[in-house]
Amino acid sequence: MSGEAAGAIAYDTVLTQARLADGRHAAIGIREGRIAAIDAALAGGREEIALGGALVLPGLVDAHIHLDKSLVGDAWQPHRPGKSPSFSVMERVAIEAEVLARAAPVAERAAALVEMAVARGTTHMRSHVDIDPVTGLRSLEAVLAVRDRYKDALSIQIVAFPQRGLVSCPGTRELMEDAMRAGVEVVGGLDPAGVDHDVAGQLDVVFGLAERYGARIDIHLHDPGAEGLAELDEIARRTRALGMAGRVNVSHAYALGMVPTADAQRTAEHLATAGVSILTNAPGNHAYPSVRQLRAAGVTVIAGNDNIRDAWWPYGDADMLERAMLIGYGSGFLTDEELAIAFDLATDSAARALGIGDYGVRVGAYADLVVVAARNVAEAVVARPPRSHVFKAGKLVAQAGAFVRR
Numbered sequence: 158m159s160g161e162a163a164g165a166i167a168y169d170t171v172l173t174q175a176r177l178a179d180g181r182h183a184a185i186g187i188r189e190g191r192i193a194a195i196d197a198a199l200a201g202g203r204e205e206i207a208l209g210g211a212l213v214l215p216g217l218v219d220a221h222i223h224l225d226k227s228l229v230g231d232a233w234q235p236h237r238p239g240k241s242p243s244f245s246v247m248e249r250v251a252i253e254a255e256v257l258a259r260a261a262p263v264a265e266r267a268a269a270l271v272e273m274a275v276a277r278g279t280t281h282m283r284s285h286v287d288i289d290p291v292t293g294l295r296s297l298e299a300v301l302a303v304r305d306r307y308k309d310a311l312s313i314q315i316v317a318f319p320q321r322g323l324v325s326c327p328g329t330r331e332l333m334e335d336a337m338r339a340g341v342e343v344v345g346g347l348d349p350a351g352v353d354h355d356v357a358g359q360l361d362v363v364f365g366l367a368e369r370y371g372a373r374i375d376i377h378l379h380d381p382g383a384e385g386l387a388e389l390d391e392i393a394r395r396t397r398a399l400g401m402a403g404r405v406n407v408s409h410a411y412a413l414g415m416v417p418t419a420d421a422q423r424t425a426e427h428l429a430t431a432g433v434s435i436l437t438n439a440p441g442n443h444a445y446p447s448v449r450q451l452r453a454a455g456v457t458v459i460a461g462n463d464n465i466r467d468a469w470w471p472y473g474d475a476d477m478l479e480r481a482m483l484i485g486y487g488s489g490f491l492t493d494e495e496l497a498i499a500f501d502l503a504t505d506s507a508a509r510a511l512g513i514g515d516y517g518v519r520v521g522a523y524a525d526l527v528v529v530a531a532r533n534v535a536e537a538v539v540a541r542p543p544r545s546h547v548f549k550a551g552k553l554v555a556q557a558g559a560f561v562r563r
């Protein structure tokens with residue numbers, strides 16, 4: 158404030174009585190969408206919001222969600238079990254097609270899920286969107302419209318996701334190309350072995366599209382055991398060869414949680430060297446990679462909710478604090494330091510892996526902030542308190558746990 162006339166407006170908004178993650182109490186000055194100052198006290202806000210000692214956290218990042226699949230905002234649909242005793246991706250896809258054929262339009266359901274996520278403090282998300290010959294680009298067009306409608310409340314990165322297979326499903330390759338031209342930033346993939354039965358074939362298309370369009374990559378990998386590990390090694394090899402460090406993510410990577418620790422360790426080291434990140438949602442009914450082991454090996458691990466109340470499973474309310482809690486719970490995380498790791502998966506690490514710049518509660522970063530009644534990050538993770546305020550680029554987008562309609 159030095160050098161400015163007393164009473165002059167220096168900030169669009171000043172958040173007072175804020176608690177920072179390190180325990181300090183401070184005021185946060187926001188100007189033109191960014192954090193302009195953090196200090197013991199600040200004056201000169203056009204608007205002042207007193208937080209009463211609540212904790213200010215960076216906006217949460219949901220690094221894996223499916224906006225086109227969720228039934229949030231629609232009638233309740235009981236889960237329909239598959240007929241085969243073992244999990245089959247293609248059987249579930251067939252059930253999903255029947256469920257979604259009778260569901261409300263994608264735009265309506267996706268909008269309801271976006272509002273739910275923003276109300277819970279998510280300020281960035283990566284949504285996969287199905288690209289296949291049955292849906293064509295219709296779901297993509299709907300999600301692109303939703304992204305535009307909510308751009309002041311939430312940043313959405315879109316993945317073109319070949320849910321019915323890429324090289325084994327005629328017409329999909331061309332549609333994926335159309336999706337990239339339509340403004341998608343991330344090329345998706347799905348079980349190159351288990352779904353396409355052609356690892357090199359699918360990865361040629363995925364990495365080829367990414368190279369041509371300067372896009373990132375995010376591959377769903379449920380393939381188990383040694384086969385899944387070999388695919389991870391191959392993804393790491395291609396990432397290194399193409400100089401794509403930090404731009405490739407593998408979601409789920411179940412194989413890493415299914416093989417002996419020493420085998421997982423070798424592949425973890427390949428992933429770390431190549432700069433391939435791993436996303437987990439810590440599923441309750443399936444082995445998943447060890448967050449501890451991957452991080453110790455130097456792999457960036459990130460978190461997402463994945464399916465939310467859709468034909469795949471009935472759970473979820475788009476809450477990344479709850480997801481962090483579930484990951485901590487499933488990983489046996491008990492200390493404050495471990496709970497902070499679970500939180501990091503849904504904040505700093507996820508922002509880094511998704512290429513989100515100027516992120517965090519620091520001067521110069523975008524004022525994407527979420528406020529909760531908690532004394533520290535560990536308590537925020539275990540208690541998942543209601544989000545009292547959510548700011549996107551300094552604008553209040555949710556208050557008292559509810560999306561702010563404009």
Ligand SMILES: [Zn+2]
Pocket residue numbers: 221222223285377408463464
């Ligand atoms: Zn998914």
